[in-house]
Amino acid sequence: MITNKAVLKDRLLAKGIKPTYQRTAILGFLLDNRTHPTIKSLHNSLVKTIPTLSKTTLYSTLELFAAKGLVAPLTIDRSEVRYDGLASSHHHFLCERCGRIIDVDVSCANSRRGEIGGHRIKEVHGYFKGICKDCLKQTYKTNKRRIFHG
Template sequence: METNTLELKEYLRNHYIKPSTIRIKILKYLMENKTHPTVDEIYEALTDDIPTLSKTSVYNTLDIFLKKGVVAIVTIDEKESRYDIDTSIHGHFKCENCGKIYDFKVFVTDLEEEGIEDFEINKKSIYYSGICNKCKTQGNGSSVL
């Protein structure tokens, strides 16, 4: 999805975030690459376009995006945090072979929680792992991660 700078600036303003070159570029990357990227992937993708970019700037921008509800953090394993521009309720499946993360629909109203009826739930996360269909059909069904 190609997004223009004016739309991105407006999107940031609507989330009470002051637009800056770095914030606009990171938001554009996330909107056009819905691959659940890591900080390193975002940094590597944008350093040619923004030579002065630092990983600290990427972390700080993503932290602001998290606080303002622009992105969600996806932590399927302890080794890495990934960022998802889709903040709607949905599940994630991580392939143990290729490492790709797939989104899938979840109907949270169908889930039953017992023993926490009086709790205030602020977030629900559903994570699956296994072998994706692509790796399975290519015969790459054994885990390499």
């Protein structure tokens, strides 16, 4: 784990969350790995260090984190929710070639104004779909990454 344990503990306590072993590990993973993982891939990764970790714990912990604004659930995939360890508002880019979800900064005039068409904005969710910078470079090279269809 790259992120310091004390930092994780403080982050959890600051939100009024008891910093248990599992919670610290889950938050740590999300901060260290900006891959926007699904529950399944989170579980695959974390059972290596916590063999008893159950998927139910992941579901309930991430629900708790999301409610407290520690993580953001992403509904970009139609089939499964992904989780973002960076909860502050930003957008995402889904590469249809390599399947990666990449963070992008977006300054949206509407969200800055706080309203659109008379409706009061509380949250902004957005993502782009296309071909990422890396894949564009590799257009004429063999792409060894998993091809993503979606």
